[in-house]
Amino acid sequence: MSSKYLQHRVFPLNTASSYKEYQNVDFRLSFPGRKMVANSLRIEGRFNVFKLTDGTKLINGNNLSFFDNMIGVNALFQDITTSTANQGNLELLTEAPRYCKMINTATATENDMGNSSNSSELKSRNLRLSNRIMMGEKFDGNADAVSPNISPGMSFSTKPICCINSASSSDGGLPEVKYGSTGDITFSVRLARNDAVFFGSDVVTAGSGKYNYNLSELSVSFSSVPDDSQPQVPLRMSTILNVRQSCQSTFSNISVNVPQLSNSCSVSFLKQDKENSINANNTQLDKPPLVSNVEYLFNDSTNKYLTFNLKTQEEILDRYLQSLSNMKVNSFGQDKIKANEAYGLGVNFNEYIDLSTNKFGLNLTSNIASTDPYIAYLYFHGQISL
Amino acid sequence: MSSNEKIVRTQAQQVGPFSGSNNNVDIRMNGGQVVNMAKSYIECELRANITPATTDTTSAGIYDIECKFGTNNSNPAFSVGLVRNCRLSSQNQGMLEEVNRVDILKTNLNNITMSRDEKLSLSVSSLAQTKNYGKQRYGLFGDLLSEGTDKSKQVVPRVKIPLSQLFGLGEQSQLDLNRTGDLNFHVELNNAILQASIPTANFDATMIDCQKAGSASGVIPENTPNLRSVVLNIKYQTLDQLPFWVGQHVTFTGTLTGATFTTASQAITGISRAPGDGTVTLSFGADIITTTGGQSVSALKCTPDVAGASATISVENVSLVSTELMNASPSGQVSYFTYETEQMTVTATNKLSQIFSLPPDCIGYYAMFPQANTLTSGFTNPKEYRNRLDNEQETSRPVEFDSPLYYEQIRRTLINGGMRLRDLNLYTDVTNDPNGSISGGGKYEFVMNATPQTQGNKILQMNISATAGNNGPASINLYKQVVKVL
Numbered sequence: 001m002s003s004k005y006l007q008h009r010v011f012p013l014n015t016a017s018s019y020k021e022y023q024n025v026d027f028r029l030s031f032p033g034r035k036m037v038a039n040s041l042r043i044e045g046r047f048n049v050f051k052l053t054d055g056t057k058l059i060n061g062n063n064l065s066f067f068d069n070m071i072g073v074n075a076l077f078q079d080i081t082t083s084t085a086n087q088g089n090l091e092l093l094t095e096a097p098r099y100c101k102m103i104n105t106a107t108a109t110e111n112d113m114g115n116s117s118n119s120s121e122l123k124s125r126n127l128r129l130s131n132r133i134m135m136g137e138k139f140d141g142n143a144d145a146v147s148p149n150i151s152p153g154m155s156f157s158t159k160p161i162c163c164i165n166s167a168s169s170s171d172g173g174l175p176e177v178k179y180g181s182t183g184d185i186t187f188s189v190r191l192a193r194n195d196a197v198f199f200g201s202d203v204v205t206a207g208s209g210k211y212n213y214n215l216s217e218l219s220v221s222f223s224s225v226p227d228d229s230q231p232q233v234p235l236r237m238s239t240i241l242n243v244r245q246s247c248q249s250t251f252s253n254i255s256v257n258v259p260q261l262s263n264s265c266s267v268s269f270l271k272q273d274k275e276n277s278i279n280a281n282n283t284q285l286d287k288p289p290l291v292s293n294v295e296y297l298f299n300d301s302t303n304k305y306l307t308f309n310l311k312t313q314e315e316i317l318d319r320y321l322q323s324l325s326n327m328k329v330n331s332f333g334q335d336k337i338k339a340n341e342a343y344g345l346g347v348n349f350n351e352y353i354d355l356s357t358n359k360f361g362l363n364l365t366s367n368i369a370s371t372d373p374y375i376a377y378l379y380f381h382g383q384i385s386l
Numbered sequence: 387m388s389s390n391e392k393i394v395r396t397q398a399q400q401v402g403p404f405s406g407s408n409n410n411v412d413i414r415m416n417g418g419q420v421v422n423m424a425k426s427y428i429e430c431e432l433r434a435n436i437t438p439a440t441t442d443t444t445s446a447g448i449y450d451i452e453c454k455f456g457t458n459n460s461n462p463a464f465s466v467g468l469v470r471n472c473r474l475s476s477q478n479q480g481m482l483e484e485v486n487r488v489d490i491l492k493t494n495l496n497n498i499t500m501s502r503d504e505k506l507s508l509s510v511s512s513l514a515q516t517k518n519y520g521k522q523r524y525g526l527f528g529d530l531l532s533e534g535t536d537k538s539k540q541v542v543p544r545v546k547i548p549l550s551q552l553f554g555l556g557e558q559s560q561l562d563l564n565r566t567g568d569l570n571f572h573v574e575l576n577n578a579i580l581q582a583s584i585p586t587a588n589f590d591a592t593m594i595d596c597q598k599a600g601s602a603s604g605v606i607p608e609n610t611p612n613l614r615s616v617v618l619n620i621k622y623q624t625l626d627q628l629p630f631w632v633g634q635h636v637t638f639t640g641t642l643t644g645a646t647f648t649t650a651s652q653a654i655t656g657i658s659r660a661p662g663d664g665t666v667t668l669s670f671g672a673d674i675i676t677t678t679g680g681q682s683v684s685a686l687k688c689t690p691d692v693a694g695a696s697a698t699i700s701v702e703n704v705s706l707v708s709t710e711l712m713n714a715s716p717s718g719q720v721s722y723f724t725y726e727t728e729q730m731t732v733t734a735t736n737k738l739s740q741i742f743s744l745p746p747d748c749i750g751y752y753a754m755f756p757q758a759n760t761l762t763s764g765f766t767n768p769k770e771y772r773n774r775l776d777n778e779q780e781t782s783r784p785v786e787f788d789s790p791l792y793y794e795q796i797r798r799t800l801i802n803g804g805m806r807l808r809d810l811n812l813y814t815d816v817t818n819d820p821n822g823s824i825s826g827g828g829k830y831e832f833v834m835n836a837t838p839q840t841q842g843n844k845i846l847q848m849n850i851s852a853t854a855g856n857n858g859p860a861s862i863n864l865y866k867q868v869v870k871v872l
Contacts, residue, residue, distance in 0.1 A: 279661030
């Protein structure tokens with residue numbers, strides 16, 4: 001008998017007791033005779049943090065080591081790939097933790113990180129709480145001698161940003177993926193390097209005190225319903241495509257073609273010397289110094305959509321937030337902007353434009369110096385149909 | 387390639403800077419197009435005219451400027467407070483909307499219809515300014531840099547006032563100007579109440595304690611030559627609560643053994659953070675002090691120097707940023723809400739009774755109580771009210787202020803008017819300071835109720851009582867929400 005509603009659990013193809021930095025973890029989602037409920041994919045496991053290479057966990061005194069509290073365990077999934085047996089590659093999202101940070105800071109406040117939906121992803125309201133999460137499932141204030149090395153890592157269940165999790169049905173119903181239309185779905189993640197995850201004064205990268213992590217009891221879960229033998233209802237899935245560019249002068253020109261239909265572009269920055277450095281948060285949203293002019297170009301022309309240049313921080317950030325969402329809440333206080341914790345550029349095209357044939361350009365005037373370059377991360381918001 | 391939208395900026399017909407007397411602005415939106423009014427807004431370019439600190443003789447300092455409306459700066463300063471009165475007319479239909487004292491109406495409605503997080507989130511681009519958990523509040527007039535050697539700079543922000551804050555038609559996602567012809571926006575700026583202040587050290591005192599690098603806390607040891615940098619005692623993992631920025635004018639205090647500690651105020655030329663332990667170093671272009679043998683400084687503090695500094699804010703320029711829908715088909719009839727304002731000054735008494743006439747198609751009224759030099763609606767010693775509509779009691783008993791029935795009246799009025807009650811904390815300081823008291827600052831008071839939509843006028847008798855021995859409000863703005871069709 002076919003159960004009406006099933007919760008599937010899938011273990012990695014490359015079975016191991018734990019997974020570390022740089023490792024690719026592949027999951028094959030097979031659900032013959034059933035329909036996968038889209039937007040139900042979650043990664044589950046335990047997040048174990050060690051201070052020593054021999055596997056010693058953190059002790060109470062290690063309170064100046066952190067991972068980004070606004071993205072939680074999503075900091076670990078550097079690249080996310082989704083493909084199907086029949087359609088091939090659907091999406092390859094690189095620099096996924098940064099995109100997660102951009103989304104969360106543009107649509108939520110730090111207070112929201114205490115909600116249960118975010119707590120299960122190990123997000124937290126401040127860095128101090130993220131430090132407590134790194135210590136695993138032990139009561140705050142427990143003497144170190146009691147259990148620092150036997151307490152299990154913090155368990156998590158996170159909904160990764162991928163096209164399978166951002167689907168909508170063309171008939172307005174529950175988005176479902178027929179097994180017959182896709183075949184097996186392969187979902188892969190590449191785990192981020194340790195130095196890209198941890199930061200803080202206590203964190204060291206080498207020697208006996210090296211901070212590192214692993215994921216144990218790792219699995220993917222999703223839901224399915226019986227196949228009703230009806231044709232596949234067309235699905236729209238949002239995809240994200242990342243392009244990196246370097247900005248090395250006061251006038252930076254970025255011009256790209258991307259192989260997809262896109263309806264908006266969001267850009268964030270990181271000072272180049274902070275990348276993969278424990279001295280700074282790798283997902284920090286740096287503000288290039290003294291930005292004085294931003295111009296968006298379509299096929300090298302400014303008069304198609306936004307007919308004027310953006311010269312003030314208010315209008316620049318307003319467009320950026322609109323490129324990510326229409327939410328009325330964000331984490332963009334002036335103190336965060338001043339401290340390089342919240343900044344970005346972006347524009348919402350309000351329709352899908354084929355940027356493989358139309359060139360998208362960004363001109364940025366700032367005080368970026370060639371001796372202190374910045375990396376620009378451009379995320380294009382696209383759509384595929386299934 | 388073409389987009390289906392086009393965003394265009396249209397300058398006002400008048401040229402700034404605008405002053406208390408020169409405060410009328412007219413902007414024309416050309417007919418023959420379809421416009422998304424909900425995405426369009428009026429943009430005010432503000433300039434802070436700064437008098438630097440007394441010791442800042444070279445005007446080298448960069449200052450943080452706060453905005454406030456009147457004497458009370460504890461409210462979030464909603465950008466709609468920049469507009470006192472507004473009017474919208476069209477070439478073909480004539481007058482469409484006229485809302486007097488829209489600043490008071492929307493400032494007070496925003497406070498109860500926006501959640502606390504929504505209000506805090508306005509800090510990104512509007513005049514709303516709130517303190518962070520380090521008790522600091524930053525305005526829009528400085529591009530402040532917390533690290534590096536690039537000097538921060540004063541900027542001229544453009545503050546956005548969504549049309550939806552001013553007009554009912556401003557909420558339409560598609561308005562066909564082929565039917566209306568040109569739209570004329572007239573706004574009267576609220577320059578007289580717009581004020582600026584430069585905040586003093588409004589954070590924990592320990593944040594300014596510093597020392598010479600490598601010394602004991604708060605100490606500059608003897609025989610220190612040409613000291614040009616100090617490190618802060620507090621260490622930072624992130625810089626969002628650092629109360630300093632590059633270019634900030636600061637002064638030093640301390641205790642010098644055997645002499646009086648004196649040093650010239652100067653601007654910070656660089657800020658760096660040592661990732662190893664989070665130590666923050668402030669660098670300067672001139673010597674702070676040179677100590678000789680037997681001389682040492684203790685209790686060293688680096689304090690933002692704003693003594694004698696002040697600022698005024700002027701509106702430099704006003705424009706309309708509109709979103710034109712390129713391929714939209716002309717729309718049909720449009721229904722919208724707007725407000726008619728009746729302003730009244732009365733003799734304050736313990737029991738106020740006042741008659742108002744509500745126009746046809748009125749679906750609710752909002753009585754607000756203007757106070758001198760602030761946009762907050764309120765009056766002292768409120769007790770209760772009980773109103774009669776067309777000679778029928780609206781409630782079965784008097785509505786005591788801050789009672790469950792009072793809150794229910796607010797809730798149902800807002801729902802009837804197409805809004806939602808999202809914040810019932812009616813004290814002004816709550817959003818202002820996340821660490822502050824939940825009952826700090828001034829208090830909002832309203833009298834509001836929903837009314838049945840009728841074709842004729844309705845007579846409203848408002849009866850407001852103050853507490854025993856005290857007088858009630860001396861002025862009332864009654865905003866009558868009406869349904870109109872275009």
